[in-house]
Amino acid sequence: MLNLSIEHLKTAYRNGTLTPTQLTQQLIAVLEQPDTHAVWISRFSEQQLLNMAAQLEQRLADTDLNSLPLYGIPFAVKDNIDLLGLPTTAGCADFAYQPTESATAVQRLIDAGAIPIGKTNLDQFATGLNGTRSPYGIARNSINPDYIAGGSSSGSALAVALGQVSFSLGTDTAGSGRVPAAFNGLVGLKPSCGLLSTRGVVPACRSLDCVSIFSQDSTDAATVLAVAAGYDAADPYSRDRAQMAVQPVQRIGIPMADQLQFFGDAEYAACFTQQCERLLSQGYQLVEIDFAPFLAAAKLLYSGAWVAERYHALQPLLKRSPESVLPVIRQIVEPAASLSAVQTFDGFYQLAAYKRQADQILSTVDLIMTPTAGRIFTVKEMLADPITLNNQLGYYTNFMNLLDYAALAVPSGTRADGLPFGVTFFAGAGHDQGLLAFAQRLELITKPTAEMTR
Numbered sequence: 001m002l003n004l005s006i007e008h009l010k011t012a013y014r015n016g017t018l019t020p021t022q023l024t025q026q027l028i029a030v031l032e033q034p035d036t037h038a039v040w041i042s043r044f045s046e047q048q049l050l051n052m053a054a055q056l057e058q059r060l061a062d063t064d065l066n067s068l069p070l071y072g073i074p075f076a077v078k079d080n081i082d083l084l085g086l087p088t089t090a091g092c093a094d095f096a097y098q099p100t101e102s103a104t105a106v107q108r109l110i111d112a113g114a115i116p117i118g119k120t121n122l123d124q125f126a127t128g129l130n131g132t133r134s135p136y137g138i139a140r141n142s143i144n145p146d147y148i149a150g151g152s153s154s155g156s157a158l159a160v161a162l163g164q165v166s167f168s169l170g171t172d173t174a175g176s177g178r179v180p181a182a183f184n185g186l187v188g189l190k191p192s193c194g195l196l197s198t199r200g201v202v203p204a205c206r207s208l209d210c211v212s213i214f215s216q217d218s219t220d221a222a223t224v225l226a227v228a229a230g231y232d233a234a235d236p237y238s239r240d241r242a243q244m245a246v247q248p249v250q251r252i253g254i255p256m257a258d259q260l261q262f263f264g265d266a267e268y269a270a271c272f273t274q275q276c277e278r279l280l281s282q283g284y285q286l287v288e289i290d291f292a293p294f295l296a297a298a299k300l301l302y303s304g305a306w307v308a309e310r311y312h313a314l315q316p317l318l319k320r321s322p323e324s325v326l327p328v329i330r331q332i333v334e335p336a337a338s339l340s341a342v343q344t345f346d347g348f349y350q351l352a353a354y355k356r357q358a359d360q361i362l363s364t365v366d367l368i369m370t371p372t373a374g375r376i377f378t379v380k381e382m383l384a385d386p387i388t389l390n391n392q393l394g395y396y397t398n399f400m401n402l403l404d405y406a407a408l409a410v411p412s413g414t415r416a417d418g419l420p421f422g423v424t425f426f427a428g429a430g431h432d433q434g435l436l437a438f439a440q441r442l443e444l445i446t447k448p449t450a451e452m453t454r
Contacts, residue, residue: 001163002026006073006220009166013072014065020053020072020115027074027117030164037145038137039158041079042086043118052115059113068113069227076159076168077106079119080126081211082200090202091124091134094324095317103200104235105169105211105228112227117165120155125314126171126204127329128152129179129373129393130382135326138379142184143418148382150180150373150393153212157184160214167224170212173204174301175373175397177212178409182372182422187439188409189213189221192429193401194239196225197232205301205309207237208401218410218439225432246434252284252425253365255291263392265375271413271421272371279369282445287365293357296350298398302332302391305347306402311336328386355403362405362428367435370396372409372422400426408435410442 003009012018028046044052056072065071077083080090082099083106089096102110110116123133131139131154139154141147142161149158153170157180160168170177172190181188189212196211203209211228215221232238254276262269276286300306310333317324318334362368373393382389400407407426414420425435 002030004074004163004166005216006070006166006223009073010065010071020056021050023072023074024049024053024115027164031117037140037142037149037158037162038121038134039139039155039162039164041089041091041119041121041136041155044085044116048085049115049117056113056115069223070109071113073114073167074117074165075109075114076117076120076156076165078122078153078156078168078170080122080171080202081106081169083116083119086119088119088202090126091122091136092317092324093135094321099200101200103211104197104232106200108228108230109224117159120153120159120168122155123152123176124326124329125202125310126152126173126176127310127332129175129390129397130377130386131180132379132382132386133326133328140379141419143420146378146380147376147419148183148379150183152176153180153214157181157186157188157214160184160186160216167213167215167220170214171201171204172210172212173208173401175394175400177210177214178372178397178407178424179393181214181409182411183376183420185411185420185422187215187218187221187411189215189225189432189436190400190407190409191225191229191432192239192241192406193404194237195229195241195432197230197235197238199232199235199238203309203313205306206313207309208306209237210401217443218408218436219443221408222433222436222440225436241430243433244430246437247366249366249438250285251287251365252279253287253289253361253368255370256288259291259295260371261374261392261395262371263375267415268371268375268421271415272423275369275412275423278446289361289365289368293354293361294399294403295395297354297358297402298394300347300351301394301398301402304350305339305344307333307336308339308344331387351402358399358403359428367425367427367431367438369423369425372396372424376419396424404429406430406432406435408439410439
C-alpha cells in the first residue's frame, strides 16, 4: 500500500523525489482496481486528475511549498459535501445536483494545494452509523468485508483505510465521523461545532452538523484541521471558535462500570480494559464519572425534536418523490412530521438540563474517554435489525454535538480476529488542539520506532 502520510509526501516533494503528477499516476493505478468495498460514488477522470496535478505544479513555480501546506496531498469528500465538478447526491440519485462551487471547507483544502480525488459513499442523507443504507452499494469493512464499515461517512473512512487518499472529509451529527474511524483503524476528528464551515453541506440536522476529518494519525488530522478550520461569515452556523490553550492531561474520566455497554462483545470489553490499563501504566489517573446525563442527552437525538431537523431537510423530496428515500430512512424521519412546537421546546429544556449536569461532570476531569462503539456487527446482522443495532452504535456518540463537545476517535487495539477497536476522547468546545496534542503523545508511546521515524 502506498505511504500517503502527509509528512511523508511533503518530505518527498521537498526533496524532489516525487511530484504530484507521479503520485497521481500511482493513485490512478490503485483506483483502477475493482471497488469491492463500495468506497466511491463518483471520481474525477484520469485526465482530470492529471490536469489538476499539472496545474498544481505550475502554481508551485510562482510560490513556494510553505505557502501550500497541503501541496499534492490527495483527499476524498463525502458525497453530501459539495465539490465543484462532481454531483452531490447525498446517497440519492433523485436528489442529486451539480454544485456551482465547492463547500467552504473543501475549497480551503484545494487552495492549500490538496488534490480532490472524488466523492465517497454514505448512509443516505447521512442518516445511519453503519454504512449499509446506500443505493450505491453496502460499504464493507476494510479489514473484513463481512463486517460493516460504519457510517454514515463510510466511504470517506474506507478511502483512507484502503490507502487511496491521505485524508478525507466526512460529516458528523450522531457519530458519523467517529464510528467508521473505530471500525477501520483510523483517527476520526469531530471538531467543535462551527469550527469548520458547513456551507455547501447537505444538512442532516443543520444546527448540529459538523464537517469531520479522517486520517491515519493525529498529526495528519491536526495538519488538515489547521487549513480547513475558520470562521465563515456566509455560514450562519459558523462560529469564531478560539482554541483553548493546550493543558497537561492527568485526570481522565471514564463511565462507571455499570454504565459501560458492549452489547455482548467480550473482546471489545477486554480491549477497553486494556486501554485503561495502558493509561494507568503511563501515569494517568482514571476517574469514574456518572455517565447518565450524557446517555440521557443522546436519547434526544432520535427520539425527540431533533429528528424534525432531518425531516425538514428531506421534506421537499419526501413530498415530491417519497420512493426515492430508502424505507429505513423514511421510517426514522417521517414520524417527526407530527411533532408539535410544544414537544420541540420540551426537548430544548431537557437538553439544557442535561448539558448543565454533563458540563459539571466534565469540569472535574481533563477529558473523558469512552469506547467509540460498544460492538461491531456483520453486514448480515445489521440488515436483519437495522434500527436496533444502529441505535447501539450510537450509544457513546449521539450526545456529542447536542452537548457541544469536541471529540477525537483513535485506534486502541484489536480483537483476536484482527478487527480494530477504538476509543474516543472528548472535552469541551474549543479543546480540539488539546485533544490532538494528547493523542499525538499517546501515539509516540505506542507506535513502533519505524513508524515514529517515517
